[in-house]
Amino acid sequence: MIILPVLIYYIVFEYLPMYGVVIAFQNFSPRRGIWGSPWVGLQHFESFLSGIYIGRLIRNTLRISLSTLAFGFPAPIILALLMNELRGKAFPRLVQTITYMPHFISMVVLCAMIRDFVQEGGVITEFFTLFGYDGRGMLGKQDLFTPIYVISGIWQGVGWGSIVYLASLTSIDMELYEAARIDGAGRWKQTLHITLPSILPTIIIMFIMRMGNVMSVGHEKVMLLYNEGIYEKADVISTYVYRYGIEQQQYSFSAAVGLFNSVINFVLVIFANALSRKVSETSLW
């Protein structure tokens, strides 16, 4: 049976942890295991929902992910449309090659570079000082965390993200443009009435895939960038789960917080998919 190793993998590494989620309803102690730990019902959920951090965690998670969505999602679409307007062969290729490059540096290195550039005296800090910024390290200021997170994400991902849209741009029938030109449509009109509608299905699919992640800000990047001084604006649900679960070993409580988060994510994907099926008849399933 060819499928057997695959099934075993899914059961052991995907479904066992899913079963392990029951510890969210227990006072789990590793010594007693899942079978021996006492059940406490929804106690951990209640203490999280009525705790002092839930407000800021949800606010931060939503602020960071919605800003990423609002600015990071359209950026590659716009770049692809602009690249599509470039004439010639060599120049667009050069632009592509160079804008893809940041995608290939690892998250750790990216964050190390960000930290260096926005520290006091760093390249970016000094640049903004020319325009009246006070010159202090930017990651020490809680209000700058989201912009740093979002803009660095765009820097790293915009070129790479545009590939999908460029691919779907090349599949547009050239005759449509010719017909539009004969009807007197300029480039702007052509973009609006031919190009955009043609790549709309791709945009919608990409959007649905992003929607499901609205409540899950990648903990890796936040963990590499934040510091205790700016938790107020930088701490998100997943980093909170990490600190309570792994560092302080409050397994049950942090599992409950994690479960709360995954359930919301799950609902969001279903919702996004249902929405897009209604609006555009494009859906993931």
Add this chain to the structure above:
Amino acid sequence: MSRIRRSRGEQIFNVFNIAFMILLMLACLYPFWYVIMASFSRPTLILGHRGGLLFPLGFSLQAYEAVFANRSIWIGYYNTIIYVVGGTCINIVMTIMGAYYLSRRFAPCKKFVMLLILFTMYFSGGMIPTFLNIRNLGLLDTRWAILLPGAISTFNLIIMRTAFASIDASMEESAMLDGAGHWTIMFRIMLPLAKATVAVLVLYYGVGHWNSWFSAMLYLSNEALKPLQLVLREILIVNSANATQGGGGDADSELLSETIQYATILVATVPILCLYPFLQKYFVKGMMVGALKG
């Protein structure tokens, strides 16, 4: 229609568009340039320096000497190579097996298996239950903790399945008539025909292993097993955070530490950036496969 009369507005747009692209390219390149220049600078000069750099301040290879003398970086490289090669092999074998099964028209319980697999794309146990699971399995502080979890990416599995499913069914039917079993069909017929997709997935998985540090941080505490990215995190993020918080350390090493960071970034990034021009077209192909079919 190659010579279209362009209106004035379109000409202005073209100029701005090209200018924008040039600025964008500069924005993509300058950070690398800065890091390269800073890494070759004299530590004493860079410490007091503020703002950008076009050329090195002075010239010194001290930082590189320190980096090349740092054993943990080389241990990290060694481990990362093990994880990239070993992990990717496991990934590919598992993904191909799963995809082959799911692409058969008459596989038993196919619907159920598909559902089982797809569900994991939308719901998972989360960080803590996953961590406890790895611990219960006794994988903590072994290389298997890095190699086995994530042995299959469901997304990649679907891409592979689509590639297999698009292969003409008559090929394998005739092979079956000639007495070929599943393994023969898989390796002799399906794989050669889906070579391009396999290549793309090798890259996807490989890069994933190369970049990964978080699971290593969760599961490994033994220095001898840590991958490069985790070592980098300790050198670049943890140490520098301690330094800015006024941590101790003699003046000399503090002086060097700034340029060492830049040199470390380059030592860890240049190999990938050198490979990148050769791999780019496969990646681009992969993005399209994933987007259009997945």
